Amino acid sequence: MxxxxxxxxxxxxxxxxxxxxxxxxxxxxxxxxxxxxxxxxxxxxxxxxxxxxxxxxxxxxxxxxxxxxxxxxxxxxxxxxxxxxxxxxxxxxxxxxxxxxxxxxxxxxxxxxxxxxxxxxxxxxxxxxxxxxxxxxxxxxxxxxxxxxxxxxxxxxxxGNAARRTGNVIAVAARTGTIVALTTMLRQLLGFALEQNFHSLGKDASLTPRMVAGIASLLIGPGLNLAGAVRDERNGLATPASRISRTWMGLLSLGGLLIASAYDPVAVIGHKLAAIGPQMAAYTLARDLLQMFFPLHENGGTNATGMLCSGFMYGIAQLLLGEGMVNFAPQSGAEYLISEAGRLGEPMADWAAASAAMALIEPNHLHDLLRSAMNTAVEMFDELQRPALMRYFSTQQGTGAAQGEAEAAPEKEPLTAGTAAFASGAVTTLRSASDKNSSRSISAEPSSAGDKRRRSSSFNGPDQGREGVRIGLDRPRIGAGSWPTSGQLADSMLTTCAMRTSVFEAVVAIALTVSTALQKTRLEQTEQCHIVSALIGGLVMVGYPAFVCAHLTGSSSPDSLAPAADPGTSPDPVAIEKQG
Structure with missing residues (x-):
């Protein structure tokens, strides 16, 4: 140095x-x-x-x-x-x-x-x-x-490909890796402390605050989703794709709440979701709030085939993540105390004695770090594979469409299959699945549109359609004239965070309900873990398309003060910023 x-x-x-x-x-x-x-x-x-x-x-x-x-x-x-x-x-x-x-x-x-x-x-x-x-x-x-x-x-x-891929990894590690590692660590510590405090209140006294905390955590995501839907409709941003996605995610959240409430609300919501739900909500809120200040840009675009493939890959990664956390870092977060409470509750009929034993348990910071590292690896993998798959299928479909329509409309850019499937005639800008917010203040940055064109000029050569994915860090939204606008804050919280919180809370609620039911069977503990991990991966695959398509909205909202697209031009998927 x-x-x-x-x-x-x-x-x-x-x-x-x-x-x-x-x-x-x-x-x-x-x-x-x-x-x-x-x-x-x-x-x-x-x-x-x-x-x-x-x-x-x-x-x-x-x-x-x-x-x-x-x-x-x-x-x-x-x-x-x-x-x-x-x-x-x-x-x-x-x-x-x-x-x-x-x-x-x-x-x-x-x-x-x-x-x-x-x-x-x-x-x-x-x-x-x-x-x-x-x-x-x-x-x-x-x-x-x-x-x-x-x-x-x-x-x-x-x-070259090596330099471009290295730049992708560095950008994702510097932004997403750092933020996810920090927020995951805070999530585990917060859940542990919350569960320990619930035990210190006593068995009867802790049931009411537990139920309130569990139900409230399940309602945060749907509440943000509903507020985002109202905002999109009021500002004329809603499209068929975003409406279907928000409805889809709302139904998934409702299903999680109904399943947890119908089976055994005291065991699932009162004793498990009470701490696990708030710790997950704190993670998603903190992550999306921090990522709003450090946007990324990428040239992946959005298309149906890439979305389905990336959703499948992310679901597999979540399955492996669940297996890794259970086997290599079980003593972490609220889950650790919940499992210890069940283990100590059998030989100790006296709640006071069990609570005293629980109070002596301390956080295992090594396991917290391991969970943080594993979750960071999965989220970095998603940030890299999603734009890569989107870019790959976009270039493949774009090349075929260009060859088929070259004589009929040579002046128009071919639409990808995903754009044709999800975008309506009112859509004038596409936001990346993980930003979902590329707006910038005109008054604060009058040259940002030109900067965007200069940045994307390196991709606009003769081989643009065949170039691989490129991900990079954008200017941090920190400092005078650079703070996020109200539109960028609303996009981050009411779309990105709403979708992420909804899907994760619904997945957690359903997985905990199934786990509680499996505990009453004769299956081995390892078999139960395999079933729950597979269920988590499958539910993530179900919610992934809604997370992506919720960001396919219309022209930027008035409060974001984003520069309007030039008339007669197609949305440029090259220099799209992204947050999540």
Whole structure:
């Protein structure tokens, strides 16, 4: 890591270029490290405006420390995900970048010839040669800009499949992986604490709050879904696809509530859903709220075949996730205390004695981490496989449609099978299944439409129809002029979060009911776990199409202030942002 603390206390300030970025610039900032670089340059500009020729010691120290920490965090996050041979290549790349930063564009490289890291290092050197500068900070800024391009997956000079796929994984790991890992860990700890508090209230006193908590958790998703449906209708966003999807998800939620209530409401809702339901709701709400601030963009598009295949793959992943959690991390979350309560309740007829024993149980943080890691792997897999399958089938169907309609309508882009099946004539913009919100404020970012076109220009070449999926980080919605709009917040909470919460709560309710019923049979515990895991995977497959199609809405709502599509153009599935 480059020790920025070793900078001199004062650095002469040269006038910056006219196109330099100050605090109010609208240009995209693709990483926190790049943001720190912009902030440091803005400090230089401020001193120039005041007629100063040197930057104050404290201001430089603050900016340097901030930049150093951002780079440390970025390096640590990326290096932790690499295998040993990849780690060696990354270390050689970092050493080469440090050498370029210290000694300029003519510094030798330590990377191995012919490797991916050597290609990246040579590109960094080319960037420095195109913008020669003897100043340490100018070279640092150029390198940080390149890092931001990698995170945004806009590295057009590295257009090969390996570089593109690496960029996809880095972007998904940096955003979805980090957020899911954090929220899953919080979910498990919250469920454990809630279940332990219920036991401390006593058997009779805890039943009422348990029932209230269980029922309330099942109603959060349908409530958000209903509010989102009303909003879509009021703003003219609803389409046949979104209406069917919201109705489908509402029926799934209703089915979960009825099944849990009809079988044994005290055992299912009062003793199991009371803690598991709120912990799941807290996870979905926190996840979608955080992901709203860190959007992704991808070129997968939406089509029926890709949606069904990705739903099947995600269901299989959820089945394996259930098996892995039960076998490798059983002592985690509310489920752990519920199973221990059942085990201790048999030999201990006295509730007080059993409650005292339950109070002595402490969270198993290792198992919490294991569950967090496994859930993160599954969600990252979904973020990668869904756009990839959508892109693959979209290009296959688009090529066939283009060949069939070339003479009849050569000026029109072919519609994919999914668009033809789900979109109506009123639909003018398609949102990705996992954003579902690509709106941006016109007043805050007047150049965002042009930025989008520039970003997608790397995909618009002659081979656009055959290029693979590309996923990248967008500018974080944090800071003055960048905070999410009311429309983006509503899209995230009333569509993405509503769908995710509804399907997960319904799946949990049905799975817990079946698990309670299986406990009264003579089946072995392992067989019961297999049945429940398979049921979870199947229910996820059932709810997945509704989750995807709920985001196929009409033109952007007035409160999102999104730029309108050009008249006569088809929706561009290339540079779609996504949140979830």
């Amino acid at each position: 480059i020790p920025l603390h070793s900078l001199q206390t004062k650095i002469p300030v040269e006038p910056l270029r006219h196109d330099s970025v100050n605090l109010g610039d609208e240009a995209d900032v693709s990483s926190s490290a790049e943001s720190a670089s912009r902030q440091l340059e803005w400090q230089f500009n401020e001193n120039n405006a005041l007629g100063q020729t040197e930057l104050a010691t404290e201001a430089l120290k603050t900016c340097a420390i901030n930049l150093d920490r951002q780079l440390d965090a970025l390096n640590g996050e990326l290096l932790a995900t690499l295998r040993p041979h990849e780690l060696n290549g990354a270390e050689r790349l970092l050493a080469s970048a440090e050498n370029l930063l210290k000694n300029g564009e003519d510094a030798p490289l330590s990377t191995l010839v012919g490797t991916d890291e050597d290609t990246i290092a040579k590109h960094l050197r080319d960037q420095l040669q195109r913008q020669p500068s003897a100043e340490f900070m100018e070279r640092g800024r150029t390198l940080l800009d390149c890092i931001g391009s990698v995170l945004a997956n806009d590295f057009t000079l590295l257009s």
